[in-house]
Amino acid sequence: MTRYHFKNGRILDIESRALREGAELLTEGDRIVEFSDTAIKAPGATVVDLGGRTLMPGLIDCHVHVYLSEVDVRRLADFPMSRVALEGSRLVRAMLERGFTTVRDTGGGDFGIRDAIEQGVIPGPRLFVAGRVLSPTGGHGDMRRRMDPPAECFCCNGLDQLSRIVDGVPAVLQAARDELRKGADFIKIMASGGVASPLDPLDAIQFTRAEVSAIVEEVTNFGSYVAAHAYGADAIYRAVDLGVRTIEHGNLIDARAAKLMAERGAFLVPTLVAYDSMGRRGREFGMGESNLAKNEKVLAAGLRSIEIARAAGVQIAFGSDLLGQLQNDQCREFRIRAELLSPWEILESASTVAARLLRREGEIGTLKPGARADLIVVEGDPSRDVTLFDDDGSKVAAIVKAGAFHRNRLAA
Numbered sequence: 001m002t003r004y005h006f007k008n009g010r011i012l013d014i015e016s017r018a019l020r021e022g023a024e025l026l027t028e029g030d031r032i033v034e035f036s037d038t039a040i041k042a043p044g045a046t047v048v049d050l051g052g053r054t055l056m057p058g059l060i061d062c063h064v065h066v067y068l069s070e071v072d073v074r075r076l077a078d079f080p081m082s083r084v085a086l087e088g089s090r091l092v093r094a095m096l097e098r099g100f101t102t103v104r105d106t107g108g109g110d111f112g113i114r115d116a117i118e119q120g121v122i123p124g125p126r127l128f129v130a131g132r133v134l135s136p137t138g139g140h141g142d143m144r145r146r147m148d149p150p151a152e153c154f155c156c157n158g159l160d161q162l163s164r165i166v167d168g169v170p171a172v173l174q175a176a177r178d179e180l181r182k183g184a185d186f187i188k189i190m191a192s193g194g195v196a197s198p199l200d201p202l203d204a205i206q207f208t209r210a211e212v213s214a215i216v217e218e219v220t221n222f223g224s225y226v227a228a229h230a231y232g233a234d235a236i237y238r239a240v241d242l243g244v245r246t247i248e249h250g251n252l253i254d255a256r257a258a259k260l261m262a263e264r265g266a267f268l269v270p271t272l273v274a275y276d277s278m279g280r281r282g283r284e285f286g287m288g289e290s291n292l293a294k295n296e297k298v299l300a301a302g303l304r305s306i307e308i309a310r311a312a313g314v315q316i317a318f319g320s321d322l323l324g325q326l327q328n329d330q331c332r333e334f335r336i337r338a339e340l341l342s343p344w345e346i347l348e349s350a351s352t353v354a355a356r357l358l359r360r361e362g363e364i365g366t367l368k369p370g371a372r373a374d375l376i377v378v379e380g381d382p383s384r385d386v387t388l389f390d391d392d393g394s395k396v397a398a399i400v401k402a403g404a405f406h407r408n409r410l411a412a
Helices: 073-078 081-097 111-118 158-162 169-181 209-221 233-241 255-264 272-281 289-312 324-329 332-337 343-349 352-357 386-393
Strands: 003-007 010-013 018-021 024-028 031-036 046-049 054-057 059-064 100-105 126-129 133-135 163-165 187-190 226-232 246-252 267-269 375-378 396-401 404-408
Touching: 059 267, 059 352, 073 158, 081 100, 081 111, 081 324, 081 386, 081 396, 081 404, 100 396, 111 126, 133 169, 169 187, 169 209, 187 209, 209 226, 209 233, 226 233, 233 246, 233 255, 246 289, 255 289, 267 289, 267 352, 272 289, 272 324, 272 332, 289 332, 332 343, 332 386, 343 352, 343 386
Parallel strands: 003 046, 010 054, 059 100, 100 126, 133 163, 133 187, 187 226, 226 246, 246 267
Antiparallel strands: 003 024, 010 018, 024 031, 054 375, 375 396, 396 404
8 A cells, every 4th residue: 555654844733723843644545544743754655745835634615516517507407417427527626626625515416426436437525415405395496487397307407416396294205215225425405495596585494394303303213414404593493403413504593593503513514605606706607686686695694694603602614505617716715704713713614523514523634543544735824824725726735535646746
């Protein structure tokens, strides 16, 4: 197995909130085997000279959509799955090249692209997938216009790949079981209205209590968990009260809902860059005026939602949720969060907190021996300035995933 000995730089130990000058790290195969403040003896290992740069864990984004290659998501109805997969392969490679060695797809991504990455067919981050999102009729996952007929097929194009429309306890149980059967790592539901959907108000509460409870029980019995798209405080509170483990977005959260999340150990995944980017660039790529009006409402509440959750002690993970042509703004999420959070808090959200959310603590998002050798080398000090991740990862000099270099500009 290939062994790499990283030296002559500094290592960002996020768990200890320390930048360790002169520390060294040794990998063997796809694992970290040693991390030390003193010189490591590793005869035969390939020496990697950091040249004074900073080595740190690979980044983790807990809310992406690898198959949503268009801002105007309805355009995906004209894409066969072959085109969707090809576009997705381009998007995941770009995420890896920004320094994200792990991402969680929260709607659309399936076992096909996940396993293709894992088996080396295409380059990309380690991928966790929800499969198709569960949505009620008229909910956030229902992209039909008012006079469109009921869908007869959920397998033929990119828009159908995003979600499945299900109503009633038997239907939601069957859908959850089917997505798990097809390899979903977790199940996502639409618990409130959203920005990109055409007909549902933002504050609409979606699915009945019985439907949500049935999904949560079934998924928990399977050994997995439920994530919920939710904006309004009432929708968030009800979802968490019924056992949902992660809240996606949460822009309109209040102190009562945040308190319950903290008590239940639920995670919040804010996606502030999505609204920032849609507001700046959405119209250019075909986003409708009604969607942009809803976007303005959640954009204004974004930082306040993090402030409320942070005060309550909620675990806050990193997410971006960018659609199609906007995905090159992924690293802008760091800059937006820096208006409120410290660099260490932001780095934790994209490493240790994200790993806990994914139930992979000690395996990813860390430099502990035994963890996956997912590493990036950056110019500068992220513990002082997280905006160095801007510019589409241009300051990421090296990217190592599972012990293998995807990028190595260290000698340049």
